[in-house]
Amino acid sequence: MLKSRELFMISSACVFGILLVAINFADRFVTQLPENAKIVPMDLDSEFKLIAAAYASVVAPRVGKFDLGRAATKKEVAAWNRDISPDGTGLPVGSGDAIDGEEIFSERCAFCHGDFAEGLDNWPELAGGLDTLADEDPVKTVGSYWPYLSTTWDYVKRSMPFGYAQSLTDDEVYATVAYILYSNDLIDEDFVLSNESFFDVEMPNTNGFIIDDRKIAESHFWNKNVCMSDCKNEVKIIMRAAVLDVTPEDEES
Amino acid sequence: MADNFSDKKPSRRQFLAGAAALGTGATTAGSLSASDDDPLITEVQEWAQITGDGVDATPYGLPIEFEKDVVRRNVGWLTADTISSINFSPIHALDGTITPQGCAFERHHSGAIELRKEDYRLMINGLVDQELVFTYEDLERFPREQHVYFCECAANTGMEWAGAQLNGVQFTHGMIHNMEYVGVPLRTLLNEAGLNAAGDLKGKWIFVEGADASSNGRSIPMEKALDDVLVAFKANGEALRKEHGYPVRLVVPGWEGNMWVKWLRRVEVMDAPVESREETSKYTDTLADGISRKWTWAMDAKSVVTSPSPQSPISHGKGPLVISGLAWSGRGAVTRVDITIDGGKNWHEARLAQPGTKMALTRFYLDVEWNGVEMFLQSRAHDETGYVQPSKEELRKVRGLNSIYHNNCIQTWWIKSNGEVENVEIS
Numbered sequence: 119m120l121k122s123r124e125l126f127m128i129s130s131a132c133v134f135g136i137l138l139v140a141i142n143f144a145d146r147f148v149t150q151l152p153e154n155a156k157i158v159p160m161d162l163d164s165e166f167k168l169i170a171a172a173y174a175s176v177v178a179p180r181v182g183k184f185d186l187g188r189a190a191t192k193k194e195v196a197a198w199n200r201d202i203s204p205d206g207t208g209l210p211v212g213s214g215d216a217i218d219g220e221e222i223f224s225e226r227c228a229f230c231h232g233d234f235a236e237g238l239d240n241w242p243e244l245a246g247g248l249d250t251l252a253d254e255d256p257v258k259t260v261g262s263y264w265p266y267l268s269t270t271w272d273y274v275k276r277s278m279p280f281g282y283a284q285s286l287t288d289d290e291v292y293a294t295v296a297y298i299l300y301s302n303d304l305i306d307e308d309f310v311l312s313n314e315s316f317f318d319v320e321m322p323n324t325n326g327f328i329i330d331d332r333k334i335a336e337s338h339f340w341n342k343n344v345c346m347s348d349c350k351n352e353v354k355i356i357m358r359a360a361v362l363d364v365t366p367e368d369e370e371s
Numbered sequence: 372m373a374d375n376f377s378d379k380k381p382s383r384r385q386f387l388a389g390a391a392a393l394g395t396g397a398t399t400a401g402s403l404s405a406s407d408d409d410p411l412i413t414e415v416q417e418w419a420q421i422t423g424d425g426v427d428a429t430p431y432g433l434p435i436e437f438e439k440d441v442v443r444r445n446v447g448w449l450t451a452d453t454i455s456s457i458n459f460s461p462i463h464a465l466d467g468t469i470t471p472q473g474c475a476f477e478r479h480h481s482g483a484i485e486l487r488k489e490d491y492r493l494m495i496n497g498l499v500d501q502e503l504v505f506t507y508e509d510l511e512r513f514p515r516e517q518h519v520y521f522c523e524c525a526a527n528t529g530m531e532w533a534g535a536q537l538n539g540v541q542f543t544h545g546m547i548h549n550m551e552y553v554g555v556p557l558r559t560l561l562n563e564a565g566l567n568a569a570g571d572l573k574g575k576w577i578f579v580e581g582a583d584a585s586s587n588g589r590s591i592p593m594e595k596a597l598d599d600v601l602v603a604f605k606a607n608g609e610a611l612r613k614e615h616g617y618p619v620r621l622v623v624p625g626w627e628g629n630m631w632v633k634w635l636r637r638v639e640v641m642d643a644p645v646e647s648r649e650e651t652s653k654y655t656d657t658l659a660d661g662i663s664r665k666w667t668w669a670m671d672a673k674s675v676v677t678s679p680s681p682q683s684p685i686s687h688g689k690g691p692l693v694i695s696g697l698a699w700s701g702r703g704a705v706t707r708v709d710i711t712i713d714g715g716k717n718w719h720e721a722r723l724a725q726p727g728t729k730m731a732l733t734r735f736y737l738d739v740e741w742n743g744v745e746m747f748l749q750s751r752a753h754d755e756t757g758y759v760q761p762s763k764e765e766l767r768k769v770r771g772l773n774s775i776y777h778n779n780c781i782q783t784w785w786i787k788s789n790g791e792v793e794n795v796e797i798s
Contacts, residue, residue, distance in 0.1 A: 179514070183563055186509045190494055190502040198637050199496055201578055201588060201645045230451070240451035252661030256773055263663075264652050273648040276586050280455070283481065283584035327655065330667040336769055339671075340757045344709070346718045352798065353714030353747055355785065357534045359681075359794035365538040366446050 202272040206316060209271065213312030214293025216300035222290055223297045226279045235259075235301040245301035248322060261302025265324045267316060270295050433473070441465070443474050446542060449530070454482040455585075457524060459545030462675075462697065463682040467724070468549050468732040469519070472612045475548035478524055478628060480585030480649075483614040486634050491582075491618050493560075493602070497639035498575070500565025507618055510604060513555040513563075518601065518624070519731045521699045523547040523670050525627035525654050525776040531763075533772050535783075535794045540680040543782060543794060547699075549732035552622050554603030557596050557638065569640050572597070578645045579621055582636040589630045590644035591623065595668075599624045602635065625701030625730035626668040627776070629654050659771025670701030672760050673779035674708050674735070674752035685741065685790030692741040696721075698733045700754035705733040707753040712739070714747030714783065714797045715762075721750065746786035747797055763796065 202208040224233055230241035237243030247257025256262075260270050275291045277283050286294065296311040304319060305311070311319070359365065434441065443458040450456035457478040460470055477483065488507040496502040524546035530536045537543050561577075569575050575593040580586040591600065601622040604611060611617040616633025623630045629649055644650065650665065657663040676696040679685050685692060694712075698705040705727030709718040724734035735750070752760040763780035785795040 183565075184513060184559075186512050187495075187503040187505040187563065190496060190504045194494065194504065195496050195502055198494055199639060201580070201639065201647070203641075203643060204646050205643070240448075251657060251663070252659065254772075256657060256661070258652065258657075260652075266646050266651065269646055269648055269651050272588075272645070276588070277481070277584060277648070280481070281584075283586075326661065327651075327663050327665045330664055330669075332664075332667065332669075332671070336761075339759060339761050339765070341759050342753075342757050344718070344751070344753075344759055346709070348716065349718070350714075350716055353716065354798040355795050356798055357796040358785075359535040359538040362534070362536055364448065364536055365542060365681075366444060 200272075200276055202268045202275070204266040204268045206268065206313070209268070209313045209316060210288045211313050212288035212292050213310050213315075214289050214291070214296055215310045216293070216296040216305065216307050218290075219293035219295070219297025219300070222286070222294050226282075226286070227294065230280060235298055244298050248302075251323070251326065259302065260298050261304055261322060263323050263326070265321055265327055267295070267299075267319050267321055270298060271316075274298075438464075441474060443476060444541060444545075446530075446537070455480050457526070457546060459541045460548050461541050461682075462545050462547070462677050463540045463680050465677070466695065466734070468697070468734050469607060470548035470550060472550065472607055472609070472615065475550065475612075475615065476524070476546050477614040478546070479583075479614070480587050481583050484583045484634060485613060486582055486618065488618045491636075493619065493635060494637045495560060495564040495640075496637065497578075497641050498566075498569040499561070499640050500568045503560075503564045505560070507604070510555055510602065510619065513559050515553055516556055516601065517551060517553045518599075518622075519549065519551045519728065520622055520624045521547055521549040521670075521730060521732045522622075522628045522631050523673075523699070523701075525629060525667075525670070528673075528778040528780065528782075529775045531780070531782075531794075532767075532774060532778055535796045538794045539682040540675055540677050540782075541682060544675045544677075544697075546628070547697075547732075549699075550606040551608070552601055552603040553605035554601040554619075554622065557600040557602050557621070558598075560602060560638070561596065561640070564640075566640065569593075569642075574642070576641045576644050578637075578639040578641055578647075579630075579632045579635060580637050581616070581632045582634040587629070587632055587649055588645060588647040589632060589649055590641070590647065591630060591668075593640075595623070595626070623668075625670060625703075627654060627670060627701075630668065654776060656770065656774040656776050658769075658774065667777055668701075670699070671777065671779040672698070672700035672702065672705065672752045672754040672758045674698035674705075674750040674760055675782045676710070676748050676750050676784055679748070679786055679790070679792050680784055681792045681794055684792050685786065688790070689741055689743045692739050694721075694737040694739060694748065696735055696750050698727070698735055698750070698752040699731065700727075700752065700756075700758065701730060702758060703755040704729045704731075705752055706755050708733070708735040709751040709753075710735075710737045711749045711751075712746040712786075715749060718751065727755075743788050745788050746784075747795075748784040748786055749781050751781055 230238060231244050232238045235244035236246065243257065244260050247259045247262035250257045250262060264270060271291060274294055275286065292311045296305065296309065299305045299319060300307055441461045441464040443460060445453060445456060445458040458476055460476045461474055491507040493505040527546035528543055531543055566572060572593050576590050577593060577596045578588055578590050580588040602619060603622045604619050606615065611620055619635050621632045621635045655663045655665045656667050674696055676694060678695050694710060698708045708721040710721045711718045719737060721735040721737045724736060727733040760779060760781055766780045783795050783797050785793045
């Protein structure tokens, strides 16, 4: 409190000084007042105080809100707030089955993901891979890996098809998701996926995740007593990148 | 990042970045014997006579042509399409710690979009007192902060889990950049919308998404959101580049790059994570038993020798050699880096160019007198939490081979007696 008062006094004094100089200069260079002009006597002292106060309030930082931005409209929020949570929050009313979904999928998705959601080239495979997660080469698909169905719906709706995102209607998304589930043998072909039947579908890997446990499982990496000398006897090459030979070539050479 | 590291297709030839051509460097510049007169000195050179470019020749400059090989590169077999892919910063050829924007790695999920400042909108919605929309101009009116932070893709070094694979530090460790950001703390914007509606903030989340087709939505715990997350619009003094999220990106210090949402358009306050595609099917780390870790956001302490390295071989022969590298930690500042030249038998403390700062790259050096002996060069970072960068073997013991992400293992470079360098694994 004392400090800000001090600052206020100092800045007031400065502003006063500047104004004094300014007026002095201005006085010399302004044109003469017209003869019939009336000079109004001013209380200069209080005028300066007011100006000084105005400057001081400019440099004082704002506390609390800045009153920037504007209220979002309901329609705006609805347009962007499309995320779907695992508990179904955000899921719109609608439905679709794998039969309709197959048609959509072959037209809009199969170009990358293959007719049976098996994934072409390096594009993601969406089906298969059940019980492979502990294998040497796990196959991670919607069926084998994705823990929540909401994630699939959310992603298909917001980010797919690749190159023309957000172009599927809600019913088309239900149908497409149904086809992906069907490709994973997670639903029968006549199952109608809807906001109501959504949680009848069981995702095989729902319980396949743990929350980051590095601080416990890897607590031995927090080790200040590292070995600095004579730490091992022998060093042998056990693998070479040049032998594998998968590094991109330099375009220059 | 990359969708399938195990499905790789080998390229045709070996990449040695001219190491063999350079050899021991007998004829390269700087190696002339004392008795020879150097014509570069004794003869008047063209550039000392004629004039150079005027100040109007280059309104915005690119590096001189002689540096044209210092560029981002990508690995074709890694992803199906360059639109949803990654490239790598040329860290073998950089020094200091700041990554120039023009060669800082890019990762897109639906390509780099062009979004004008005039068309930019940022929405804050969900559990807030007043849902708000900001324009770009609005953001520039909030108090700003400036910080240097590294951004590392969670998949950096991901191709090396199963063994030494890519022969170049650009490819093994180049999914990283380090920039000086200016922006508004996210907490300021959240306070502007008001968090009373969220009630107890413990256990609350935000969901952030971008304006591009992928939207790349991610959930971030409120504690982090209110701590050091920055809504950034400037990097290294100038506007963000298109490929890094122009005009506005999120900066999430120390945490995996995927959370640094580009073209940031929405922040939603929520009472639970969304469990989006990028935080369930991707950016989760599968352990040997098939169980996967999720929410592994912090990037553990890591370091690598950037030179000498396969793309930056020793070309000058025996004598003084500068060993240089980068170290960083997503949990705080780097406090120390150890270097071994004999594959881990003996370690030496490196010289930090500057004291480490939180969640930013630290440059280290070890100045040695190389006698041409074959070396197995490694570096080992320590951070302020006491964490020490583990060996690949130690990491695999806990995580197996299929984690893809968060590989912060110690890297080994095999320096041959002719100065060539190769990525290897050692016992």
